[in-house]
Amino acid sequence: MEKSLSAEPKSTSPATWSTQIWDWADARLGLSEVIHLAEKKRVPDHRHSFWYYWGGITLFFFIVMCFSGVLLLIYYRPGDGAYESVRQITYDIKFGWLIRSTHSWAANLMLASAFIHMFSAYFMKAYRGPREFTWWSGFGLLLLGMVFGFSGYLLPMDDLAYFATKVGLAIPAVIPVVGPWIANLIRGGPDVNAFTVSRFFALHVVVLPALFIPLLMFHLLLVQKHGMSIPESEERKPESERMSVPFFPNFAMKDLAMWLIALNVLALMASLFPWGLGDAADSLKPAPMGIHPEWYFMSSFEVLKLFGQWFPGEAGEFLGLILFNLGLILWVLIPFYDTSSKYGMRARLATYFGLFVIAILMTTTIWGYAVLPPTH
Amino acid sequence: MSKENLPSPAELNEDDEDSMGRRGFIKLVGGAFGACYAAAIGYPIYRYLDSPVEEAAQETAVTQVTLPPDAIHIPKNSALMFRFGYKPSMLIHHDDDTWTALSAVCTHLGCTAGYVPARKVIYCPCHGGTYNATTGGNISGPPPKPLTLYKVQISDGKITVSRT
Numbered sequence: 001m002e003k004s005l006s007a008e009p010k011s012t013s014p015a016t017w018s019t020q021i022w023d024w025a026d027a028r029l030g031l032s033e034v035i036h037l038a039e040k041k042r043v044p045d046h047r048h049s050f051w052y053y054w055g056g057i058t059l060f061f062f063i064v065m066c067f068s069g070v071l072l073l074i075y076y077r078p079g080d081g082a083y084e085s086v087r088q089i090t091y092d093i094k095f096g097w098l099i100r101s102t103h104s105w106a107a108n109l110m111l112a113s114a115f116i117h118m119f120s121a122y123f124m125k126a127y128r129g130p131r132e133f134t135w136w137s138g139f140g141l142l143l144l145g146m147v148f149g150f151s152g153y154l155l156p157m158d159d160l161a162y163f164a165t166k167v168g169l170a171i172p173a174v175i176p177v178v179g180p181w182i183a184n185l186i187r188g189g190p191d192v193n194a195f196t197v198s199r200f201f202a203l204h205v206v207v208l209p210a211l212f213i214p215l216l217m218f219h220l221l222l223v224q225k226h227g228m229s230i231p232e233s234e235e236r237k238p239e240s241e242r243m244s245v246p247f248f249p250n251f252a253m254k255d256l257a258m259w260l261i262a263l264n265v266l267a268l269m270a271s272l273f274p275w276g277l278g279d280a281a282d283s284l285k286p287a288p289m290g291i292h293p294e295w296y297f298m299s300s301f302e303v304l305k306l307f308g309q310w311f312p313g314e315a316g317e318f319l320g321l322i323l324f325n326l327g328l329i330l331w332v333l334i335p336f337y338d339t340s341s342k343y344g345m346r347a348r349l350a351t352y353f354g355l356f357v358i359a360i361l362m363t364t365t366i367w368g369y370a371v372l373p374p375t376h
Numbered sequence: 377m378s379k380e381n382l383p384s385p386a387e388l389n390e391d392d393e394d395s396m397g398r399r400g401f402i403k404l405v406g407g408a409f410g411a412c413y414a415a416a417i418g419y420p421i422y423r424y425l426d427s428p429v430e431e432a433a434q435e436t437a438v439t440q441v442t443l444p445p446d447a448i449h450i451p452k453n454s455a456l457m458f459r460f461g462y463k464p465s466m467l468i469h470h471d472d473d474t475w476t477a478l479s480a481v482c483t484h485l486g487c488t489a490g491y492v493p494a495r496k497v498i499y500c501p502c503h504g505g506t507y508n509a510t511t512g513g514n515i516s517g518p519p520p521k522p523l524t525l526y527k528v529q530i531s532d533g534k535i536t537v538s539r540t
Contacts, residue, residue, distance in 0.1 A: 071424060093427040095420035263413075 041247035044230045051120035053258045060259045061110035068103040078201035080194045083280045086156040090277050104275040111296050114142050122354050126229035132335040137219040144212045151204040162281030163291050166192050174317040299361045302368035435461035440538040447535045455491035464488045477537040478512045479524040
């Protein structure tokens with residue numbers, strides 16, 4: 001049917017200015033089709049529905065990161081003046097401490113909710129066909145998120161940032177032959193310096209967003225295309241017994257409520273536990289006592305440390321690195337192992353594997369924190 | 377099978393007076409909450425962005441500046457640029473050993489004007505505004521008003537410039 005571009009109120013009653021504007025925009029943008037689609041879209045409703053919100057919560061924190069990041073960009077100066085500019089943001093600029101604290105807390109909360117989202121998707125077996133690309137793109141987003149975290153951590157260039165980056169970049173350096181070359185290229189020299197800050201800055205604010213945002217769009221598009229995955233317990237039920245709610249307004253309103261809770265948690269954390277700033281980085285000073293990576297790197301840090309203790313020289317770290325990457329590959333390729341048999345032996349094996357991975361991550365993380373030397 | 381869902385927008389229009397009143401109340405409370413959140417987020421962001429403006433405003437409040445010790449030694453028929461608060465300003469040492477201090481910000485469009493020893497005037501290269509070097513009065517060109525004149529005090533070989 002051909003559509004007219006002129007605003008034609010459907011009813012004979014006099015149209016208010018708001019309906020006139022709506023009709024005008026609708027004729028050009030097809031807004032009512034989108035709303036109709038959103039109203040028709042249904043979200044499964046069952047006892048595991050709670051886990052559906054975590055992707056949205058992760059997205060919410062990402063949006064906060066974008067806004068607070070742009071605000072920090074206004075006063076931040078990469079290179080030699082990095083520490084001084086962050087000191088100004090934290091202590092001189094009005095509410096600068098709050099913006100910075102919000103950015104740091106949102107980063108941690110985003111990764112935490114991304115982990116919850118990934119594991120809930122895993123245990124609901126949401127990675128199975130036809131959602132393999134949703135699983136892979138989600139995993140890619142998590143990895144990019146961690147690189148975001150690592151690169152952003154250096155930018156204040158205080159002593160913790162300096163040594164954390166130094167230790168972090170010593171990891172690729174253990175790869176035989178090419179390792180030191182790769183590490184030098186990332187650092188922009190044999191040691192962490194002002195060049196490292198500048199290139200991490202470029203990575204953090206241009207390269208990573210340019211990769212992250214299209215991948216995020218792809219991920220969301222796939223979620224839209226395939227709809228929500230349902231867990232095995234729901235699949236066993238006949239179609240007629242499965243419950244669902246409309247996406248709009250029911251699910252969208254609950255999603256919004258979750259975002260509000262996330263906002264409140266973020267505001268509380270950022271204002272009650274403001275992110276600190278250490279002394280300016282100084283390569284001549286010994287590393288601060290109790291220095292450790294952020295919690296999301298603690299597990300890999302501890303695994304490498306343990307392998308380093310068990311085997312002589314750099315061979316241990318390298319072996320640890322290989323094992324860790326093998327684990328990651330196994331995790332990513334799970335849709336190929338657990339395929340057709342929906343709740344058979346393979347699905348149970350996948351569950352055990354997931355529990356095993358969580359156990360390893362938890363144990364090594366707790367271990368990592370437990371063996372930290374005292375800070376005083 | 378589906379759970380009972382909220383009425384669709386089409387159904388809302390058909391609601392009776394009673395529920396419209398309740399709906400209006402919910403809208404009002406929701407709007408008030410929304411406004412509180414917007415204010416709680418907007419206010420820190422506004423102050424954050426406004427911070428340099430506030431700082432500059434504090435500098436504007438400066439009423440007196442003591443110039444570096446070598447200011448007294450500048451030759452006759454020359455000028456020394458300095459900042460009065462954040463404003464570029466100049467100190468002129470005249471041939472008759474008198475001193476003038478004035479704002480160097482052209483009153484036309486805010487370029488920094490400079491002293492021209494050959495003509496003994498203050499000249500703004502942006503649009504050719506010319507000022508009297510002793511009084512700051514606008515002589516020719518587009519400037520609509522004279523430059524702000526400061527008071528110069530010399531004691532113990534130190535020059536202090538203050539608002540008149």
